[in-house]
Amino acid sequence: MRITAPTLLLSILLASSQTFAADTIFYNGTIYTLADDQPSAVSALAIEDGVVVATGNDEQVLARAHEQTVRINLDGAWITPGLTDAHAHLYNLGVSLSQIDLRGTTSAADCVQRAREMESTLAPGEWLMGRSWDQNDWAVQEFPTRELLDEAFAERPVYLRRVDGHAIWVNSVVLTLAGIDATTKDPEGGEIVRDAQGMPTGILVDNAADLVRELLAEPSTDQIEATLRRAIDEVHRHGITGVHEMGAPLRRIDVLQRAELEGWLDLRLVCYIGGIEELELYEGGAVRGDPAAHLWIDGVKLYADGALGSRGAALLQDYSDRPGHRGLLIQSREQLQEGLLRCMRRDLTVAVHAIGDRGNRVTLDAIIGAHRQLGGDRPLRELRPRIEHAQVVHPDDFARFAAHGIIPGMQPTHCTSDMPWAGERLGDQRLEGAYAWRTMLDLGLLPPLGSDFPVERTSPWLGLYAARTRHSTSTGQSWSPDQRLTALQALLGFTVWPARAIGAEGWGRLVIGSRADLIVVDRDPLADDAAGLLETTVEMTIVDGEIVFAVEGGRFSSR
Ligand SMILES: [Zn+2]
The missing domain is CATH 3.20.20.140 (Metal-dependent hydrolases)
Incomplete structure (x- = not known):
């Protein structure tokens, strides 16, 4: 076994004085450390500088607290290592979360109302995206027009896709960005719907929508950042502390590298470059092996x-x-x-x-x-x-x-x-x-x-x-x-x-020397009855010993 620096340091500390400065101690719970691929349950666990430094029973571990140690009484709750999703698309999750679902709307105005409600979650200048409107569900079964969107969104680009994906409804900001006006010819296999004066109404059918999609192919770095932040918050809520990101373009990896430097990448993201063409643009090598890092390029x-x-x-x-x-x-x-x-x-x-x-x-x-x-x-x-x-x-x-x-x-x-x-x-x-x-x-x-x-x-x-x-x-x-x-x-x-x-040592378990990435849940994830998994509430998610999510109004939320 390779001896990592924290393990070595800890051994020296334990050998010399049997003391250390625990930042946080969890006690009075059932903590599955998964040592030796077994549940290996203990009732208490201590963290220092983002690393697990002790596990054992309450008495043993609490004896090592000092004045500043935060003691968290689990009150019978369960802890497991934070969960990793080993095949996912974090960025795409952020994109899908940012799109309003317009199924079941009753009118064009209803769509605009829903769009307004979600606008507060967007960064300035970020596109407001929606999907699945269907005018056949509405009282007036006609295509909507840009005027309604323009009244509500004079500056923000708005892009709403019809249920079948064959038409989009956009505002004037988008038409301007795409350079679409009365003089623009319909592209082959597409239609720019126009009013009696020949002005585009904001509905683009089939290939005409490509004139706008080209703009979306290159999101700004601000948009990429907002999308990633949204997705990270979402996965924390489910108890995920690690993701293997299956296919990322280099521009996104650039943003992730900046995120790591700026300190907002608070999960273990293991990135796979998306395809050979992107690889050709990549000048670096693999970035892996440091258990304290949040971004690996594997x-x-x-x-x-x-x-x-x-x-x-x-x-x-x-x-x-x-x-x-x-x-x-x-x-x-x-x-x-x-x-x-x-x-x-x-x-x-x-x-x-x-x-x-x-x-x-x-x-x-x-x-x-x-x-x-x-x-x-x-x-x-x-x-x-x-x-x-x-x-x-x-x-x-x-x-x-x-x-x-x-x-x-x-x-x-x-x-x-x-x-x-x-x-x-x-x-x-x-x-x-x-x-x-x-x-x-x-x-x-x-x-x-x-x-x-x-x-x-x-x-x-x-x-x-x-x-x-x-x-x-x-x-x-x-x-x-x-x-x-x-x-x-x-x-x-x-x-x-x-x-x-x-090949990540120090991740996935809660043994001495592991990164303190863990979750607190309200029921036993190893209980015989699997149905309980579907009812499980993640009460807290912790990365590097820091709380990145806690249920609002829950028993641990005041910390
Ligand atoms: Zn996939």
């Missing part, structure tokens, strides 16, 4: 195939519900291997999206092939290559993950969300190798678990529940119970296994 996210829902996932045999169709590889095996090799040469971890059994097989081939081309004597498992989703795997291929140490990054809620139609796409036989996290585990692999938010909902408690039950609360269906994880395995999947996947 590798590159690549794609092998599409998704199952749209039949884009590449299968070895035809889709069961569409004969003659096997999905698509996004790039050839050769191209993929070439990209992987470039990453490996720069010591960047590869994380490849693969959903279908052909997508997974080709990715396994390409990873193994690239490693062979790389040469040298570093075993492949030391490069910690990841296949993200690993959703449908041919029975012959599971063992190859294990033999080469290729890590399957899996998302339990994809399983329960896809359940209603995955059987139709795949048929019974293939379904057996689908979302098979227990099979991976039995082979000695430790799949880091995640949600893919905002594709799925943010709450990791839904993921813990899905991992343990494979039961969908919305349809009432259950699925291949032999693939369920135990309560402890599911919790490890959102704490220790993500840390293992990136």
